[in-house]
Amino acid sequence: MKSEHDDIIEIKLPPLSKAEFDSFKETIQFKTSHSTPPTLFTLFRHGEYSWLKKLGVKSEGLLHADQEYIYKGEYKNELPIIVRTRLSSYKERKGKIESLQFYVFESDIFSGETHSASSKTTFVVKK
Amino acid sequence: MTHSENDLVPSMTFPPITRETLSRYALSSKDSNPIHLNDDFARTKGFPSVIAHGMLLMAYLSNYVLESFPSKKLIRFQNRFRKITVPGDVVECFGKIKRVTDKSQLIVEVWMKNQKNELVIDGEAELT
Numbered sequence: 001m002k003s004e005h006d007d008i009i010e011i012k013l014p015p016l017s018k019a020e021f022d023s024f025k026e027t028i029q030f031k032t033s034h035s036t037p038p039t040l041f042t043l044f045r046h047g048e049y050s051w052l053k054k055l056g057v058k059s060e061g062l063l064h065a066d067q068e069y070i071y072k073g074e075y076k077n078e079l080p081i082i083v084r085t086r087l088s089s090y091k092e093r094k095g096k097i098e099s100l101q102f103y104v105f106e107s108d109i110f111s112g113e114t115h116s117a118s119s120k121t122t123f124v125v126k127k
Numbered sequence: 128m129t130h131s132e133n134d135l136v137p138s139m140t141f142p143p144i145t146r147e148t149l150s151r152y153a154l155s156s157k158d159s160n161p162i163h164l165n166d167d168f169a170r171t172k173g174f175p176s177v178i179a180h181g182m183l184l185m186a187y188l189s190n191y192v193l194e195s196f197p198s199k200k201l202i203r204f205q206n207r208f209r210k211i212t213v214p215g216d217v218v219e220c221f222g223k224i225k226r227v228t229d230k231s232q233l234i235v236e237v238w239m240k241n242q243k244n245e246l247v248i249d250g251e252a253e254l255t
Contacts, residue, residue: 020155027155028186029141032197038189038204042156042182060161061172064181068205126172 006086009054011046013081021077036075041109041117047085048105048121055087057103057125065102066122072115079112088120101125128198130233136222139191143217144179152183179212184248188239191220192252199233199254206250210241217242225251 021040024030030037052059085107093100103123109116153159158180161168169177185206192201212218218239226234238249 023155027151028183028190030186030190032190032193034193034200037186038193038201039182039186042158045158060168062160063162064208066205066207067182067185068203070203071201 008084008086009047009050011050011083011085013044013046013083015078015080016043018078036077038069038071040075041069041119044081044083044107044109045121047083047107048123051085051087051105052103052123055103057101061125063124063126064121065124066120068120070118072117074111074114075116076111076114082110084108099127101127130224130227132224132227134224136195136224136235136237138219138221139194140217140219141187144183144212144214146177146214148183149177149179149214152180156180156182158182174211174213176213179214179216181206181208181248184208184212184218184239187218188220188237188248188250189252192222192235192237192254195222196233196235196254201252202232202255203253204250205252206237206248208248209246212241212247218247222252231255 024040024043025037028037049059085105087103088106089104091102101124105121107119109119149163153163162172163177163180166176188206189204218241220237220239222235222237224233225236233254235252235254237252239247241247
């Protein structure tokens with residue numbers, strides 16, 4: 001799929017503290033013996049938010065349509081995070097009363113030097 | 128444990144969604160979109176009240192997958208958000224084994240329904 005914007009936004013984030021990590025696990029009732037909640041990477045959406053700001057889209061009222069994660073390597077908590085995000089597609093569907101805009105972002109998330117996960121997020125905006 | 132295609136995975140029900148749940152999730156996930164926290168704002172967007180974060184529900188569905196297959200490792204997880212969830216809703220997770228490879232990798236169809244039997248999320252989990 002051709003990207004309308006070839007730029008990649010790279011964001012460097014400070015490590016997630018153990019307290020933040022534990023708080024997230026507790027909030028979602030994560031109780032398994034696995035070390036990392038599969039949806040932890042939702043904490044690292046900064047590239048997507050930067051893209052939305054760049055595109056002039058307000059995040060308030062944004063709806064999450066689809067989410068995919070591919071788990072590449074171990075996530076290591078308390079290491080710096082790097083997120084690289086690109087806009088992989090944009091579509092608008094115009095209806096009689098309102099139109100829907102679909103934004104698809106793809107990100108690679110690194111904890112330290114390990115490529116921990118890739119994500120693909122679809123947001124919908126009603127206009 | 129051996130798995131076969133079309134095996135159903137025992138379902139799992141989560142406690143009712145509350146406004147407190149959404150507040151706590153907003154804080155720990157750093158997603159404070161007012162659509163999840165402010166009823167008046169949610170109504171301006173056409174919703175009856177605040178709605179649950181899709182990612183909170185995806186987290187519940189991922190818990191279900193991992194608790195159902197404790198010896199397996201998740202390699203891919205995809206969810207499509209079909210219907211909003213509001214405070215008071217109770218969600219139940221379901222699964223069915225779609226494919227078993229000769230390397231014991233599983234592809235599991237997963238879905239979540241609310242107390243009205245409405246589809247909230249559907250998707251796939253790939254495990255090894």
